[in-house]
Amino acid sequence: MSYHHLTRNELIFIEEYNNSGFSARHIAQKLGRSKECIYRILRQLQAGLSAPAIFLQYQRNKKKCGRKPISLDSETKALVKERIGLGWTPDTIASPKPTANTKPFPCSMKTLYRMFSEGIFDKKQLPMKGKRKPNGHQEKRGKEAFKRRLEDRAVAFPGFDAEFGHLEGDTIVGKDHKSALITLVERTSKAIIVLKVVSRKAVSIEEALHQWLSGFPSHFFKSITFDNGKEFSRWKQTANRHDMDIFFADAGKPCQRPLNENSNGILRRNGLPKQMDFNTISQQEVNEITAARNNLPRKSLDYLTPIACFLQHADVSRLI
Incomplete structure (x- = not known):
């Protein structure tokens, strides 16, 4: 079951309800939250924090969660640019099977493609995509019946x-x-x-x-x-x-x-x-x-x- 974190507005409502004398049970019923969730915020309010300060602290803590973004060193970036210039595609550059003279690439193919999308590398150097002919195009060649199909x-x-x-x-x-x-x-x-x-x-x-x-x-x-x-x-x-x-x-x-x-x-x-x-x-x-x-x-x-x-x-x- 997924958990939805409290928004900034909800924190402000909790602070206002608390200042008005509402109990934690009553605040939980109004916001549709669990009592423990409300009690946790009330403890922070009693410690002297305001609703905006609690929200900022939550944002700082959230940045520390999850996997750290992958960054490539200058040598690896130069290697990517060199190989793209030679016609390599990101899937072959990030090959999971390094040769005897190469070391494993530090990121996956999807991460490398994402770097192109984010502008770290020039995505114009990637192979072009798109349809060769518009929808509805009718081929007029190849009408000879004797050709082998x-x-x-x-x-x-x-x-x-x-x-x-x-x-x-x-x-x-x-x-x-x-x-x-x-x-x-x-x-x-x-x-x-x-x-x-x-x-x-x-x-x-x-x-x-x-x-x-x-x-x-x-x-x-x-x-x-x-x-x-x-x-x-x-x-x-x-x-x-x-x-x-x-x-x-x-x-x-x-x-x-x-x-x-x-x-x-x-x-x-x-x-x-x-x-x-x-x-x-x-x-x-x-x-x-x-x-x-x-x-x-x-x-x-x-x-x-x-x-x-x-x-x-x-x-x-x-x-x-």
Whole structure:
């Protein structure tokens, strides 16, 4: 049962009733309080305290209750700012699993998020939130009936959610829609791959995928799930050349490729913004951006990095 402390007005009423000669029982009945509560205040009044003084004393005592606020030292604050600048999220910074070279973080993820809300750290550096499209938006792409759907994927790969080797893919477009990059993410390890292409035409997309997939053994990757962009219209050629399955999410449902959509947002915020002309950067520069992301620990991977998880699932000897 919760207990409600006496308010300042109630203390003043108790003092006035006491000065008027009312008994403690009568005062308790009027205020709906217990007699012991009233007797405790009367004893303080008899000791020479006034109602406002009793209330101030109560406020001072209340400040001593509960857990003391957590504050970070200057070294830890500098570490948080450094890692946020590198793209770490508060949940990975406050990871409950420190490595051999790091000590346990002095506060929880929720406390760290609260510090961002209170202005101790700049919350503008946190990943952006919000809807990509307004309610009622209707997707007009992806009307071809011959594409393989997710229903086909469920039949072909019953263990899809737990198997290594399934990719999600899309393209991100540069400034004025004059350049593009192919983005892929492996579902189990969450490793991100970005490929530079000559143009967003289907032939260029096919050739870039062919060159990249040719560097892996046959059947190393089992499937790719794309969105409904026209740039993937030559998917059959890619599937036949590399003997792999290619599927397509339903039109207007990016939630069916969640890892790829999230990865695209991460890349946009960390080196590949919409205002950039991708024709001005090299594949090496793109690789450096993705490497920075693939070497950050992820909570969903039990605080392993995507690249470490990729190597755990992949047979490295097959790549030699």
